Each structure stands twice: as C-alpha cells, then as structure tokens.
Amino acid sequence: MNTAFTIVLLISAGVALTGIASWLRNMLSRPPVNDPTPESVSSTDGVLYAFTTGMLPWKKESTRKHWLDYARGMLFHAGIFAGLASLALSPWTEIPLTFRAILGVVLAAGAISGLLGLAVRVGRPILRSLSRTDDYLSPALVTAFILAGLAFVIYPAFRAGFYLVASAMLLYLPFSKVRHFVYFFFARAYFGHLFGHRGVIGLAHSAAIVSKGDDNG
Amino acid sequence: MVSQNEQTRMDQDVIAATGVLKKGITRDVATALDVCVRCGICSDTCHYYSAIPNPRHVPAYRAEMLRRLHRYVSNPLARRLPGLFGARAVTSESLDELSESAFGTCTLCRRCTLNCPMGADTALLVRLARTVSTAAGRAPEILAQLADAAIAREDNLEMFKELLVEQVKDLEQSVRDVSGDSNATIPIDRQRADILYVGLSGAHTIVPPAVMFNAVGADWTLSLFEASNYGVFLADPVRAKRIARRIYDEAIRVHAREVVIGECGHAYTTMRWEAPKWFGSAFPFRVRSIIELMADWVSEGRLKLDPRANPEPVTYHDSCNLGRNGGLFEQPRKVLRAAVQDFREMTPNRENSYCCGGGGGLVAVEEKRELRLSVGAPKVRQIRETGTAIVVASCDNCRIQLGDLNERYGLGVQVKGLAELAVRALYPEKAAMTA
Numbered sequence: 208m209n210t211a212f213t214i215v216l217l218i219s220a221g222v223a224l225t226g227i228a229s230w231l232r233n234m235l236s237r238p239p240v241n242d243p244t245p246e247s248v249s250s251t252d253g254v255l256y257a258f259t260t261g262m263l264p265w266k267k268e269s270t271r272k273h274w275l276d277y278a279r280g281m282l283f284h285a286g287i288f289a290g291l292a293s294l295a296l297s298p299w300t301e302i303p304l305t306f307r308a309i310l311g312v313v314l315a316a317g318a319i320s321g322l323l324g325l326a327v328r329v330g331r332p333i334l335r336s337l338s339r340t341d342d343y344l345s346p347a348l349v350t351a352f353i354l355a356g357l358a359f360v361i362y363p364a365f366r367a368g369f370y371l372v373a374s375a376m377l378l379y380l381p382f383s384k385v386r387h388f389v390y391f392f393f394a395r396a397y398f399g400h401l402f403g404h405r406g407v408i409g410l411a412h413s414a415a416i417v418s419k420g421d422d423n424g
Numbered sequence: 425m426v427s428q429n430e431q432t433r434m435d436q437d438v439i440a441a442t443g444v445l446k447k448g449i450t451r452d453v454a455t456a457l458d459v460c461v462r463c464g465i466c467s468d469t470c471h472y473y474s475a476i477p478n479p480r481h482v483p484a485y486r487a488e489m490l491r492r493l494h495r496y497v498s499n500p501l502a503r504r505l506p507g508l509f510g511a512r513a514v515t516s517e518s519l520d521e522l523s524e525s526a527f528g529t530c531t532l533c534r535r536c537t538l539n540c541p542m543g544a545d546t547a548l549l550v551r552l553a554r555t556v557s558t559a560a561g562r563a564p565e566i567l568a569q570l571a572d573a574a575i576a577r578e579d580n581l582e583m584f585k586e587l588l589v590e591q592v593k594d595l596e597q598s599v600r601d602v603s604g605d606s607n608a609t610i611p612i613d614r615q616r617a618d619i620l621y622v623g624l625s626g627a628h629t630i631v632p633p634a635v636m637f638n639a640v641g642a643d644w645t646l647s648l649f650e651a652s653n654y655g656v657f658l659a660d661p662v663r664a665k666r667i668a669r670r671i672y673d674e675a676i677r678v679h680a681r682e683v684v685i686g687e688c689g690h691a692y693t694t695m696r697w698e699a700p701k702w703f704g705s706a707f708p709f710r711v712r713s714i715i716e717l718m719a720d721w722v723s724e725g726r727l728k729l730d731p732r733a734n735p736e737p738v739t740y741h742d743s744c745n746l747g748r749n750g751g752l753f754e755q756p757r758k759v760l761r762a763a764v765q766d767f768r769e770m771t772p773n774r775e776n777s778y779c780c781g782g783g784g785g786l787v788a789v790e791e792k793r794e795l796r797l798s799v800g801a802p803k804v805r806q807i808r809e810t811g812t813a814i815v816v817a818s819c820d821n822c823r824i825q826l827g828d829l830n831e832r833y834g835l836g837v838q839v840k841g842l843a844e845l846a847v848r849a850l851y852p853e854k855a856a857m858t859a
Contacts, residue, residue, distance in 0.1 A: 234454045243706040244697055247751045257543060268776055269465045269539035276465060277541065336479035337462040337488060339510030382501060382509070390459035391542055397452045398543030405697060406751030407775050408538075 212370040213298075219374035226381020227389055234390070240397065246404045248411070253403010256410050257395045276327070279320045286317010287349060290356035294373055297359065297366055307360050314357040321350030345383040352376045434516040441560040442514050445490075445497055448552045456545045457491055460484055466546070469539040471779045472529055475801040483536035486525050487549040490556070493518060523557035526550050527564055528792055531783035533744035538775055554659035563658050564789045571654035571663045578649070578670045585648055588612065592646065595627055599634045602847060602854060608638040613678065614645035620680035621714070622647040622671055622691070624820050629686040632843035633714050639850055640726045644684075647674055651691030652820075657785030661702065668699040675709050682710040684717055687841050689745030689783070689819035696750065713746065715818055718846060719755035722762045733852035734764040734845055736813040741770070741803070741826060742777035743819035756818055756842055763849035764814075770806040778802040780817075782825025793828075800829040807835055818842045 264270040270277040289310050296302050302310075324346055328334045355372035358365045380386060402408040426434070449457070462484050467473050472481035479485055492512035495502035502509035512518050534547045557563055577584050592610045599608045610630070611617065621637070621644050623629035630646065637644045649671055655664030675683050685692045696711045721727035740760055746752045753774045760767050770777065781800035786792050803826070807815055815830075815837050817823045826839045848854075 230458070234451060234458075237449055237451045237454050240450060240452045241704075242701060243704070244700045245706060262541075267539050267541070268772065269469050270541060272468065273465050276463065280463065280541075331464070333467055333479055333482060334462070334464045337464055337482065337484055340508045341510065342462055344508070384461055387459050387461050387542070390455045393451070393455040394459040394543040394545075397455060398537070398540075398545065401545070402538070402775075405749070407748060 209367055209370075212367045212374075215374045216370040216377075219377035223377040223380045227386060230381065230386055230389060234393070240400075242400075242404065244404070247406035248403060248409050250400045250404040252409035252411055253401070253407075254396055254399035256403065256408050257399025260410065261399070261408065262395075279323055279327075282316045283320040283324060283346075283349075283353075284317075285313050286320060286353040286356075289313035289317060290353045290373075293356040293360055294369070297369065302360075302363075311357060311360045314353055314360060318350055318353045318357055321346055321353055325350065341383050345379070345385050348376045348379055348383075349385060437516065437519060437560040437562070438514050441519055441556045442497055444556050444559040445493060445514070445552070448555055449494070449498075452545065453548055453552060456487070456548050457494055459542045460487060460491070460540075460544045461542065462488070463541070466536040466540055466544075469536045471531075471533070471535070471781060471802045472799045474778075475799040480525070481529055483530075483546040484544075486530055486553075487544070487546045489518075489522050489525050490549050490553045493522065493556075519557065519560045519562055522553050523560070523562035526553035526557055527567075527785075527789070528795065531744065531779050531781065531786055533779035533783055534748050535744070535776075535779060538748060551659045554657075555661070558658045558660045563660075564785075564791070566788050566790070567654050567657050567785050570652075570788060571658055571660065571667065574650070574652065574654060574667045574670075575663065578666075581648065585612075588648060592630075595630055595634065598627065598631045599638060602631070602851060603635050603638060604851070604854075605638055608634070610634050611645045612648065616679045617643050617645040618681050619644035619684050619717075620647055620671075620675050620678060620682070620709075621645070621684045621686070622649060622651040622695075623686035624652055624688055624691070625650045626820075628841065628844070629688070629820065632841065632847045633686060635847050636718065636721070636727060636843065636850065640721050645678060645680070647671060649674065651685050651688050651695070653691060653694045654785065654788075656690055656694050656698070657788075664694070665699070665702040668694060668702065671695065672699070672703070672707065675707075680709055682712060683707075685711065685713050687714060687818040687820065687843060689743035689750070689822065692752075693745040693750045713750075713752060713755075713818075715746070715752055715755045715759065715842060718842065719758040722759055727762075727846070727850065729759075729762040729846060729849035730852040731763055731765045731849060733849045734814075735766070736764075737766040737768055737811060738764040738814040738816055738845070739768050739770055739807065739810040739812040740773075741780060741807075741815055741817040741822055742774055743817060743822045744777070744779050744783050746818055747777060748775050752818075756816070759842055759846055760816065763846045766812075768810045768812055770810055772806075778806060780822050780825045780829065782821045782828075785821075787821045787824045787828075796825065797828060797832050800825060800832075804829050804833045804835065807837065812837065814838045814840055814845070816840055816842055816845060 264277050293310055351372050355369045359369035466483040470483050492510050493514050495511040496513050502511035530550045532547045537545045596610050653667045655667045692713045700706050780803045781796045786796045815826055823839050830837055
C-alpha cells in the first residue's frame, strides 16, 4: 500500500519539478536586463543587502507596520520547510524523538499561521479584492500539507495520508501561486541590483545614513 | 450601438495592445509578474491608499490589472479557468480600466517596490501598463501632445534657436543683475564646453544655475532643448528615445564632456539611468544633475554660501525620481546645510519619503487635478510636522504640485528650488535687499 503512495508521490514530485523547470525556462528565455549605465555605488552591494539586512523586518516601513502579518508569513514558511524536511525523512521509520518534537512544534506553528492567513484573507476586504480562487486554494493546500506533516510526525503510521496530501500539493504547485518561490530569488536580485546600482540601497549606504544621525523614518 | 468603424478601431487597439504586452515581457518584468502573492502589505506604503483607502489604490491591485491580461494572453490554462487563476481578456473595456489605473492612480514613485518583502517591482509593471495603454491609443491626450511638441521643436530647430537666442539676452541681463557681474554670459552652441547644461522651459531653471556657472567660472553652454521627456510618462519607447536623442546628439555635436540636467526629477532619471538602455550602450559623456555639481562645488569651496541669507526654517522634499529612483539623497542636503541656517528633515525622508502626488506626468493632466491634490495629503502632513517656512524641491513637477498643495491645504509655506536658495546664499547682500 505504502509503495503505491510512494510512487504517486514521486510522480507528483516529478510533475512539480518539470513544471517549475518549464516556468524557469520560460522566464530565462525572455530578453535579459541590460543596463549599460555606469553604477553610482554598487549593484553587488545592493544584491547583498537585498538578501541579508534588507530582509530584516525592521528595515522596511511595511514590515514594521505589519509585523504581525510578516511574523505569520515567516512561521507559515517555516512550517513548509519543516513539512518538506518531514517528507524527506519519512522513508526512515526511526526519526529521533527530539527531532520529531522540534518538527512538530514548527509544523504546528506553521499550520496555525496558515489557517490564520486564510481567515485574514477571507476577512479583510482589501485582501478579498486582491484575491482570485487560487489565492485561497494554494494556501489551503499548503496548510493541509503542513497539517498532514504534523499528523505524520505524531503518528508515523499516517505516512500514506501524508504522501497523498503532499502529492496533491505538488501536482497543483506548478499551476498555482506557490511557484512564487522560484521567482523570489530573481525578484530580490533584480531589486538589489537596480537600487544598489543607483545608490539607493546597499550595506554601505545604510551604514552611511545611520551614521549621519538623521531620522530616516 | 457601436459603428463598424468604431468596432474596427477597437479591434485594432486590442491587437496593438496584445502585441505590445507580449513583446514587453523582459526577465525582470516576468519576475515581477509572477512573484507577487497578494499579501497586501504594500497597501499603505502608497500615498494614494494612505490618502484614500480604496482597494483600487493598493499597488498590488494596480499590478494585478496587468497580470490578469498577461495571464490571459500567455497562459492557456488561465485562459480556460479565468476565475481560478485570475485572467481577463484584452478588450476595449479592460484596456480602458488598465489605462485609467496606470495613468491616473500611480506616479511610478516606487515606494511600494522598496517596501515589498518579495521585491516585486510594481512600478515596472505599471510602466508596461502605460506602454500597452499608449499603444492602444488610451494615453492622456495632453501627455501625447507635450511629447509631440518636444519632437516638433527638433524638426523646427532653426526657428526655435532664433527665439532662444533672443530670450537668452534677457536672461543674461537677469544673471548680471543678480550677480553684479557685467561680464556674466549664457553661452549657446559653444563648442568643446565642459558642460552642456539642459534646463527646462522657464527662466527659473536657467537663471540661478547660470549665476552659479558664472560665479565658479565653469566652462559651459546652454542646451537648445529642454530636459523634460513626456515620452517617458507615456512609457512610449519610440517617442522617449527620440526626445532623449535630441540631447544626446547635441552633446556629441558640441563635444561636451558632461551633460548636466537642471532641477528636474524625471529628466535626470531618464538621461542618467534609462536612456543609455534605449541606445544600447553607455553614453560617451557623463550625465549628472545640477544638484551633484552644486554639492561638489560646495565641498571644493568653489561655491561659497552664506547661510545667513536664508534664516527661515527650511525642509527638503525628496523627489521620487531624484531620490528613490535616482540615488541623490545627500547632495541636496550638503548644499542646503551650507545655504540655510535652519534645515529640518521631514519624517520619513530619503528613500522612504512620500511622493507629493505630482509625479508620473500627473501634474500635466488636468482631469486628475482633484485626485492628485487629495493624494498629496501624506506629504502635506509631513510638511506641517516640520513647522518650516520654505519647502525646497529639486523637481519642477514636485514644485508645481507642492505649490498647489500649499494653496489647497493652506500650508503657508514658500516652495523654492535648491539653486534659487543657493544663489541667495551666494549673494547674501542681494538677498537682504530683496527680503
């Protein structure tokens, strides 16, 4: 029985990977960004900033103001990674108890964050106006995956159920907004390159502003 | 009832818009299109939403209008399941709405981009939405007229040159009156000058810089053209490039080592950061803003400013194009600290500054006047909190908007340019006489 579910899971993972590769190929087939202008400060510094201190929640007004939403999002993503880790470890029957406990806590936090996120999306008029059906379906599927991971960590006998839910999520992934993770790294890199190149952001730039002691909001 | 001709025109618009939409997807655009998760965290980073909390003013909502059309055009599954994946056909109606959103409710200030946890460049998408709308004949008429007028000036250059020479004689007298230097000049068409200075239409962007050029003994010449580029506001690559080419060609013709742009946000960003991309290579001359030159002159001691000429409290408005899009934050502050006695920062400032609401060509679009005055509310609040008497803006569009906000909200401030204040501090005795 478990073998059948494992095969379904592997096929789904193959579909997901093929889909992601296809989106990536599509994006990379587009004309590249060609900026011949001499840089003002450093695009490399900007990219470094974008992937390091620029991601700290207190660095942006938006995440300072909406820190609860931001924290919820971070926990949700931690839950996803814990779910993927559980999936990777699932073929081995003996997962150490301490590790299972840690995974369980992160998965529980991720699942609660996922459910809260769905409630917020349904409840806030602004988010409703932005949303299409996929904006509910994608987080619902991912939350179900995290919950299934949690169930598996608590009851390893639930492996087949975990595989089934994971397969559903993986099959839907290439068509859904979940694929944003593919673009995330490119978007941050473009962001850092653009604003670093022009001297708007950067590790050195931030330090210089702070040293001047002016209120930068 | 739509006539046959009208229907044909609408069909042609849809075909043109679809073609431009397909062609406009570069790697960074493709990334911005697919990275957004519609978390809505960008909502109150936008001055439109801050002033008028309507879902339509959420940056992600604006971008979503383009995303829906893009999905319909490029994703067969989304075309079959539009409700699930958010797709919308390119039609006359959807193009009308796209155009209204792109030209009417976004100044391309990029405050949302800087605040997006994913790094989604919404302004890039709104710019593409403008390109699509322009191709479909849905850009505001006034922006198209102003762009075409700039192109026509080149086509009738000899006539305009004669007019400019006449006007410059009067401006030269103003420069002499301000500086007391009877030898002060405004050279035109001077070969091998170090600097080709490109101002805007209007003496206020020519006289104060000319006073300073003469004071520091700069080797310069005045451009025959104005720096404004309404092709950029239209996001029309053909017109934008043609307008930029006039300055490029002139710089090559006079063998200038450097092109210096007057106090204008979009003109600086265009020539410094955008135009070389259209030409496919870096320019063979340097491009700077007059602000950068002034800051250098202050640092080098060539521009000796007396802050006692400007005793009133002064604040600085970071133009989105000069600051967030251009990287010029410290240079105007260096000049201001040398030129005024009481400089006060707005909060937030620099890359976090609020747009005044006049960017993206909006000040030229009369139908949007009420809306742009409403969405200037966050800037008004910022200015009020400083308790200053003078607001300095180094962008002409910002100055127009701030002047209108001053009137509408009864701020009781004066709106001035950076060069104007610097010239007062350069000749304090004249400032005292005119005070």
